[in-house]
Amino acid sequence: MNDDSQPAAVRARGIVKSFGTGDTQITVLKGIDLDIYLGELLLLVGESGGGKTTLLSAIAGILDINEGNIDVLGVPLSALPANKRTRFRGQTMGFIYQQFNLLPALTAAENVAVPLLIQNIGRSEALRRARGMLNRVGLPDRTEFLPKNLSGGQQQRVAIARALVNEPRLLICDEPTAALDGPNGQKIMELLREVGRSPDRCVIVVTHDSRIFHFGDRMASLTDGRITNIERIQQEGTA
């Protein structure tokens, strides 16, 4: 599907990131090279504490790195001043977290509308589009519920709708199924594949849940601060 002549949506080169100083300093990322292409769902796997979240944060431009370059859609992130980077992130990226991170005081629809409100889209228009998005993730009858009245799987669907409402080119998911049971995790991954993946978008999913490996197009392994292996995953029925 992706040949290497196509330009990468995300191009990371030589990324080094350390935390702390002096004796307590640990280098979590020790020179990461990684390309992610439009249209694919890339799985990033590795053991817990291995630096997967750190790498995601770096790609999202919400964590400063010590060395290396990251281009997103041809834009060098590190060259952007902080406020431009924030705006760029709001316009091009969507996030899905293990802990959902919905605002507890807002209804499902209001939560989904937040990225649009941040872009200064009017409230009624934002809510209209948010309801449409909730419809697509299978929650048409839960739009006015508060997060606490939704199940974990439903909350994660709301989070997916929120991540997608802005039509982001880059969808960043950190262990999106880790807080869910097996069947719910499967449904969330199905949704991410169906609704999230599109030809002009790339999806990165961090996981260590082998039950969802088959949802990816490629799988990158992060070991000891480096990408040690990238393999293409054979899709059932498409081999």
Place this chain on the structure above:
Amino acid sequence: MNYVALKMLFGDRAKYLMLLCGLTFAVMLIVQQGSIFWGLMMWSQASITNLNVPIWVTDPGIAQVDEVKPLADTAVDRVRSLDGVEWAVPLYKGLLRARLATGEYHQITLTGLESATLIGRPAEVQEGRFEDILQPDAVVLDQWAVERMGGPTVVRVGTIFELNDKLARVVAIAKTQKSFTNIPVVYTTYEGAMRYVPRERRILSYVLAKHKDGVPVEDVVQRIRTQTGLGAFTQEDFGFKTYMWVLVNTGIGINFGTTILLGFIVGMAIAGQTFYLFTIENLRQFGALKAMGASSFTLARMILLQAFTVGLTGYGVGIGLATVFGFLTAQGGNLPFAETWQLLLLVLVALLAICLVSASVSIIKLARLEPAIVFR
């Protein structure tokens, strides 16, 4: 995003109420303490404000109203003769001992008003007619005198007692602002006072005067000073002088001032702290917003909106409660409580300032916040 900010604020009822309680308590504490302080200060000027005349002429070395330094009898005429003076009348004010029929002694302040005009008489009379003071041996008490001397069963209109072994007959009860020393006030005429007071060389305590309409009172005060060599003050200045004296020379300034300052600091610390905690607890939510592309400027605006909303609400509720408290405790003027607009304005400004400060601290914290925390 204002909408989101307000929803975040009101959405968590428990947290919001905590926050509101903290701010309300702070405002209440300050307003209540400040009002009591101010009330005490008003009491310290009561012997001036109860007479309510524009100009007080005094001994040039006067320190405060209750420490009388007598003037020469000629002072009244000298003041009368000056340009811009509409009228000037004598006033006697001095401490005397009253002996009740029961044999009890009470120290009282005798106030002698000029009989022709009765200038300086209390504005309100509770019982009887003030004009009856012109009858022989007649005196008028204020309600605090009745209270201090044993209540209405012991002292009332018609009661006869002795002032310096001379008869005094109560013909009316006046209603006045309670004074700081709470020494009972007995009104008589200036001539009456001369009868009661033991023979001294000088009996004139103060000259009360008024400026002519159209002449600025400050000019007349200045003229009295330069042309007579006496002290002269507007009512406000003399009141100010008196309460500054009380502040500096009695424990009240230090004691109450410290309490109020502490109340103020504690109140403001509580207000700032509660709001800061509120933001810290919401850090993760703000981090999520930042990850979704909300600029630091947007987050700052949200926090300011939250701070001022809860600040103004706490202000309103706190003032309401303090007022109710004051109304209940100070009913009848028995406790000092004066809630002035200056105090309310001061508290408002201080509260807004503290909201601004704690919001700024939160904003700086957020600006430094790595939105990466949302992944944790």
